[in-house]
Amino acid sequence: MTEILTPRLRLRRWEDDDLVPMAEIHADPEVMRWVGDGRPRNLEETADAIERWEEEWDEEGFGLFAVELLGSGELAGFAGLSVPHFLPEVLPAVEIGWRLGRPFWGQGYASEAAHASLEFALQDRGLDRVVSICRPQNQASENVMRKLGMTPCLDTVHPAHGHPLRVFEIDLTEYQG
Structure with a gap:
């Protein structure tokens, strides 16, 4: 089982108990405003998403990790790698992404989880380039991308x-961590 520990987080594969807390994150309009069409998602849509994320692990050897707080065991959201099929013009590519519940914003968790995901991309999966995609108005995500050294x-x-x-990228052959 793939698992990464950071000072405050456990990045791991998805478990059955993650469905309800992730659905609560997806039900928050503020969390979802920058995602796809901007609408919140329900329990069934979240279950379908987690199933797709797990399938990507099986097919690609990487995927989106469930992000859990080490101190409390709470599910904070996700971070990790995926293929951005929704944007064919950047393919072939691997995207780093994250989505955290509002109670976990502004505490550096997204940067911590994304940094660990970049290390995973380089050291464990041997990727040489990773992209990240966001709406230009999403300053919080752009800030994380810049902290990671993405341009x-x-x-x-x-x-x-x-x-x-807006698409950002990083050449992992020059990545310093």
Whole structure:
């Protein structure tokens, strides 16, 4: 089982008990405003998403980790790697992403989990380049990307939803951690 420990977090594969807390995160309009069409997701949609994330682990050898707080065992959200099929113009690519519940914002958890995911991409999976994609107005995510050493490489439009997107990238062959 793939697991990464950071000073405050456990990044691990998904468990059955993660469904309800992740659905609560997905039900929050503030969390979801920058995701896809911006609408909250329900329990069934969250279950489908977790199933897809686990399938990607099986197919690609990487995926989105459940992010758990070490101190309390609470599910904070996810962080990890995925193939951004929704944006064909950047393929082939692996995207680093994260989504945390609002109570976990502003405490450095996204940066900590994303940093661990980059280390995983480089050291465990041998990837040489990773991208990250967000809406230009999502300053919190852009700040995490910049902390990781990522730089903007493309401004484009979401093919399904029509809103602007900014793609960041990092060359992991030069990554210093």
